[in-house]
Amino acid sequence: MTLSIAKSIMAKAISGWRQVGQRAGLAVAGLALGTHAASAQTPMYYLETFGPKGEITASLTWGLLAISVFVVVLMSVLVLVAIFRAKRLEPAELGSKLPVSHPGGGHRWIYLGLALTTAALIVMVVWTMEVLAEIDEPAVEPAFTIEVTGEQWWWEARYVDPDDPSRTFVTANELHIPVGEPVRIRLASADVIHSFWVPALAGKTDVIPGQINETWLQADRKGVYRGQCAEYCGVQHAHMAMRVFADPAEEFRSWWEHQLEPADTIPEDDELLRVGQEQFVLKCGACHAVRGTLAGGEAGPDLTHFMDRTTIAAVTLPNTPGHLSGWIADPQHQKPGNKMPNLDLSGPELNAIRHYLETLD
Ligand code: HEC
Ligand SMILES: [Cu+2]
Missing domain, CATH: 2.60.40.420 (Cupredoxins -  blue copper proteins)
Incomplete structure (x- = not known):
């Protein structure tokens, strides 16, 4: 009973504190970037979240931050109090011998601080465990x-x-x-x-x-x-x-249907694409799969619907014809050390393969 009241008070406090914190965080990020649409410019910003799992974790983040700040302030105040309330020595006593034991006075404050800090730590542990338990499983069983x-x-x-x-x-x-x-x-x-x-x-x-x-x-x-x-x-x-693209349900289902399809067959009479596909299977097919062709490699990303992707090489480059050519021509320049070797393609080979890749939508 008292626990649930305490929890609801805590939850209210946290949601208020979170809003303040979020605004402050966004303002700081905004200042850094000189823009107000800060969260759009800072994709790894983790204090603003968009789903039930993120929400509850972000609340915990703010809560733990609040408690930590509170504990630091409290301890500083108590240490200062202890210092200033300690019994001062009279100047006359300075030359004389100091007693080995002295009255406890200031120590009470330290003990009080310790007790409060321990209580705060226990709250943090219980709260963290609770959040961990809550985010362990979603509210409904995932469909896939x-x-x-x-x-x-x-x-x-x-x-x-x-x-x-x-x-x-x-x-x-x-x-x-x-x-x-x-x-x-x-x-x-x-x-x-x-x-x-x-x-x-x-x-x-x-x-x-x-x-x-x-x-x-x-x-x-x-x-x-x-x-x-x-x-x-x-x-x-x-x-x-x-x-991660979050699409409306309809759009998502049709995306899935589309992904199931093999790659389009290339038109019989298109010489460039025919050469491109042939070269692709020969030079790239050992590492990359394109369903519906002889290319079935697994060492690199599946390229069956590569043109549906907006980026190349794990979001290193945007998926544009220029960057794609650059990548195929010299992947070690773009992403040194990555597991796709330079293949020393001739200009015409590169051209044909690039055009072929662009049919993979
Ligand atoms: C030895 C294996 C290997 C060969 C051969 C190879 N690749 Fe790759 N490829 C990879 C790997 C591994 C990656 C992932 C690199 C990364 O992002 O770190 C990759 C990434 C790519 C990507 C980006 C895919 C994505 O979704 O990000 C494209 C496009 C690509 N390769 C095209 C080709 C083409 C065209 C050829 C032939 C000319 C080729 N690759 C030959 C291993 C290979
Ligand atoms: Cu990693």
Whole structure:
């Protein structure tokens, strides 16, 4: 009873404090960027969240910050009080011997501070455990799972329809989820430890070789949310990002249908595309899959619907014809150390392959 009253008072205090904090945070970010639309410019900003999981975690963040500030202020005040209220020595006594024991006086304040701090820490622990328990599972069972595999330095995403295994497909780096519905994310690693983090939607989850970790995402507002590998995983760790698109349900379902389709067949009479496809299968097919062709490699991202993606190489470059040519011609220049080698293509080969890739929508 008293606990629930205390909790509701706490919740009210926190929501007020959160608004103040958010405004302050946005204002600071805005100042830094010289703009008011700060959150749009700072995609990894984690104090403004857009789903039930993010909401409750952000409240905890603000709450713990408030308690920490309170404890620091309280302890400083108590230390000062203890100092100033300590019994002063008379000047005459200065030369004389000091007694080994002295009256306790000021110590009471330290003990009081300790007691209050301990109480504050207990509140923090209980609250944290409560939030952890609450975000463990979504309110309703997710309708499907995305199996995400962290690879140096990109993300593979396999969409699994639990009712019909034939409706499964693979894509990379750009996830789509339906607005307002929880989605389960099952995490595996192909090599080293990574960490899956989409700050506006949920906290981090480690991606560990030989182990499956699970988390879930839910976005309550249509939009694009940036994610990032949050555990140092090698030279291109910083370029291991992802995008999560929260689409209206209808749009999401048709996106899924489209992803299930194999790549379009190229027109018989188009010589450039024919050469492009041939060269692609020959030079790239050992690492990349394009469903509906002989290219079935798994070392790199599935490219069946590559033109649906807005970015190249784990959000390193925008997906434009110029950047795409640059990437294929010299991936080691754009993202040094990444696992796609320079293939020393001739100009005409590059041209043909690029045109072929542009048919993969
Ligand atoms: C040895 C394996 C290998 C070969 C051969 C290879 N790639 Fe890649 N490719 C990769 C890997 C690995 C990545 C992911 C790089 C990263 O983001 O770190 C990649 C990424 C890409 C991407 C970006 C995909 C995305 O969604 O971000 C494109 C496009 C691409 N490769 C095209 C090609 C083309 C065209 C060829 C042939 C000329 C080719 N690749 C040959 C391994 C390979
Ligand atoms: Cu990583």
